[in-house]
Amino acid sequence: MRTTAYNQRLLRGQTPSYERLQARLAEDHNAPPSQPLAVHCGWGRLLIGHTYPDAGELAAALLDEQPGERDIALYVAAPHQVLAQAPQQLFLDPSDTLRLWFTDYRPARRGFRGYRIRRAQNEADWQAINCLYQMRGMLPIEPGKLTPYNEGGPTYWLAEDEDSGAVIGSVMGLNHQRAFRDPENGSSLWCLAVDPQCSRPGVGEVLVRHLIEHFMSRGLSYLDLSVLHDNRQAKQLYAKLGFRELQTFSLKRKNGINQPLFLGPGPQAELNPYARIIVDEALRRGIEVQVDDAEAGLFTLSQGGRRIRCRESLSDLTSAVSMTLCQDKRLT
Structure with missing residues (x-):
């Protein structure tokens, strides 16, 4: 653990980039991905920016976004180079990327009762999650489009009320080691949502902690997430859990869904x-x-x-x- 903590301190100030990823893979004697990685999450694709060798290829992938979907390119080290490829169609996402190194994580001092956390398993679960996402103004999931788990795809978890059986929260997790053999053994959190009518306390925090502890048990090293720069309530929760800002950028395509983000x-x-x-x-x-x-x-x-x-x-x-x-x- 002491060696792991030391190695993580050396990595903390490093920005994800294509060159750094290739160097780390070479150090570990691992072959680089045969092609840039795009993981479909049911509502759109996550384009892992530092697996793309040049700005033009990443811009072309973003422009290939399908109607009604919302693609996100994350870990973009040089966003200006990508934006220069299509300045009228792409924009810089006004979100901050936060990272929690698991060596900084501290378990909860108290527990919350009244609900359980489990994976989404069937059509009824997907319908319940989609109802929740629509209440929150988020895109629904199309389970048939998800990248399969055995190919590095994401996993959705839900919080289920023990009394009513209602879905009161949901979150998506992505194991980077499975997705693209991440030499830093990372993971990421997406699509955290809690029912606005929920009376149970701490649902969002418990979902985040569950994902952290799940990936810790898999031997991973950190959890990343993206949050709008002005979402103070969410940022307070993440700061409480030990997340710190990561110097990297995300890009999206201009469309009707993203309009509030690029219009101002x-x-x-x-x-x-x-x-x-x-x-x-x-x-x-x-x-x-x-x-x-x-x-x-x-x-x-x-x-x-x-x-x-x-x-x-x-x-x-x-x-x-x-x-x-x-x-x-x-x-x-």
Whole structure:
């Protein structure tokens, strides 16, 4: 254990990268993966970024996302190089990656009663998990698309109320050693969700602890997870358990599901519906919007060195809008 702790301290400051992964595999005399790794989780793919040899290949994989799914590329060491391949289609996920080295983990001092943790086993379990995910605004799982467990696929766990038998929480775990022969013996946590109507305390914490202790029993070394940068409640829980920030990045494709992540808050002005349609579409395309007069539906679109002033769906290239701008001295 002492040697393990020492080795982990040496690794803590290292950012996951393709070159480092290849070097570690060579040190352990293991053959590198024959191809970059993508694990299907039922709602989309996890693209293990540091198994991709170049930025173009990772960008192409992200662009191959299927309709209605949500792919995530994690462990991206140089996100700017990937984004440069398709700047209009890809974006940097505003999430933090956290890591818990198991040598830092401390078991719970008290237990929680009233529910049990077990693996998802049948169609009824998947339906219950999907109901829970939909309540939380998450994508449902299609079990038939999951990468098989014996091929390195994920495992879903659920929290089941002992009295009612209802599913009150769920989480997904991925064993990196099984998935891509990770020389650092890592694992990761995804899709943690708890029923918003649940009255049982500590369900989320117990699910996380269960996953930690499960992977510890398998001889793994750490657990990673991704959490939105402004999710303070979740971050407080993870900090309590010993998670620390890992310097790496995640990328996603721009789509309707991810829209709140790459659009940001946008203009807060109360635009009329006709102006709002144009403004929202401009934001989706990465065009800067400045609201000049919300009541009149006047706004300015800017991209690169070009600026166009608009009134609802008309621009200042039309005489009517130009006349409106000239009549109002506040706008000229």
